Amino acid sequence: MGLFSTNPVAALGRATLEGVAAIGRVxxxxxRGISAALSPPWYPRQIIAQFASVGFLSLPxxxxxxxxxxxxxxxxxxxxxxxxxxETVLPQIVALGITRELGPxxxxxxxxxxxxxxxxxxxxxxxxxxxxxxMVTLSTDPRRYLIxxxxxxxxxxxxxxxxxxxxxxxxxxxxxxxxxIDLSPGIYIANTMDFLTAWDVESGLIKSAVFGFIIGxxxxxxxxxxxxxxxxxxxxxxxxxVSAAVLILAADYLLTSVFALK
Numbered sequence: 449m450g451l452f453s454t455n456p457v458a459a460l461g462r463a464t465l466e467g468v469a470a471i472g473r474v475x476x477x478x479x480r481g482i483s484a485a486l487s488p489p490w491y492p493r494q495i496i497a498q499f500a501s502v503g504f505l506s507l508p509x510x511x512x513x514x515x516x517x518x519x520x521x522x523x524x525x526x527x528x529x530x531x532x533x534x535e536t537v538l539p540q541i542v543a544l545g546i547t548r549e550l551g552p553x554x555x556x557x558x559x560x561x562x563x564x565x566x567x568x569x570x571x572x573x574x575x576x577x578x579x580x581x582x583m584v585t586l587s588t589d590p591r592r593y594l595i596x597x598x599x600x601x602x603x604x605x606x607x608x609x610x611x612x613x614x615x616x617x618x619x620x621x622x623x624x625x626x627x628x629i630d631l632s633p634g635i636y637i638a639n640t641m642d643f644l645t646a647w648d649v650e651s652g653l654i655k656s657a658v659f660g661f662i663i664g665x666x667x668x669x670x671x672x673x674x675x676x677x678x679x680x681x682x683x684x685x686x687x688x689x690v691s692a693a694v695l696i697l698a699a700d701y702l703l704t705s706v707f708a709l710k
Contacts, residue, residue, distance in 0.1 A: 503605030518620030542621035556659035560692035567667025568688035572674030572681035606660030666692040
C-alpha cells in the first residue's frame with residue numbers, strides 16, 4: 449500500500465527533474481550558440497549556404513501557404529460579415545490577420561516542418577558517423593561551423609519570408625474579394641494601406657525573428673543530441689519538428705500578450 453501511494457509522487461518528481469534538466473540543457477546550448485553566432489570567426493560560405501537552404505528553397509511552400517490562407521480567410525470573413533452586412537471590412541481584417549498573426553505563425557510552422565527536421569537529420573547523421581568528433585580533432589569548433597550559421601540564417605530568413613507571406617496572403621484575399629464583392633484591386637489596396645499601421649507589420653516581423661531562432665535552435669539541439677544510430681537520428685528529426693512547432697505556438701501567445709499591451 450505504501451509503495452502504491454509513493455509511486456505517483458516519485459514518478460512526478462522524476463518527470464519534474466527531467467524537465468528542469470532538459471530546460472537547462474537547451475538553455476546552455478542556446479547560450480553557446482548565440483555566443484558563437486555573435487563572435488568571430490565566422491564561416492561566410494556556410495552562412496550563405498544556409499540562407500539558400502532555409503530561405504530561398506522555402507519560398508514555394510511558404511508562398512502557396514500564404515495565398516491559400518489569405519483566400520480562405522477572405523472567404524470566411526465574407527461568409528461571417530454577410531450576416532451583418534459588413535462585407536466592406538474584408539480587406540482590413542484580412543490584412544490585420546495576415547500581418548499580425550497568420551503570416552508569422554504559418555511561415556514558421558512551414559519552416560519547422562521543412563527546416564528544423566532537415567537540420568536535425570543532417571547534424572544527427574554527422575554526430576552518428578563521428579564527423580563532429582573529427583571536426584574537434586581538426587581544431588574546428590562545431591558550434592561555429594555548424595550551429596552558428598544555421599541560427600543566423602533561420603533568424604534572419606524567417607522575417608524576410610514573413611514579409612513575402614504578408615504580401616502574397618493579402619493578394620490572395622484581394623483576388624477573392626474581387627470575385628465575391630466586386631471590389632477592385634485599387635480600392636482593396638487603398639483600404640488595406642489606410643487601415644494598417646507600421647506596428648502591425650513590425651510586430652509580425654519581431655515574432656518571426658523569434659520563431660526563426662526557435663526553429664534553428666531546436667533543429668541543431670536535437671540533431672546534436674541524437675544517439676543510437678539511424679533510429680536515434682529519426683527520433684531527433686521528429687522531436688525537432690514537434691518541439692519547434694509547440695515552442696512557436698507558445699512564444700506566439702506570449703509575444704501577442706506583450707504586444708497587445710502596446
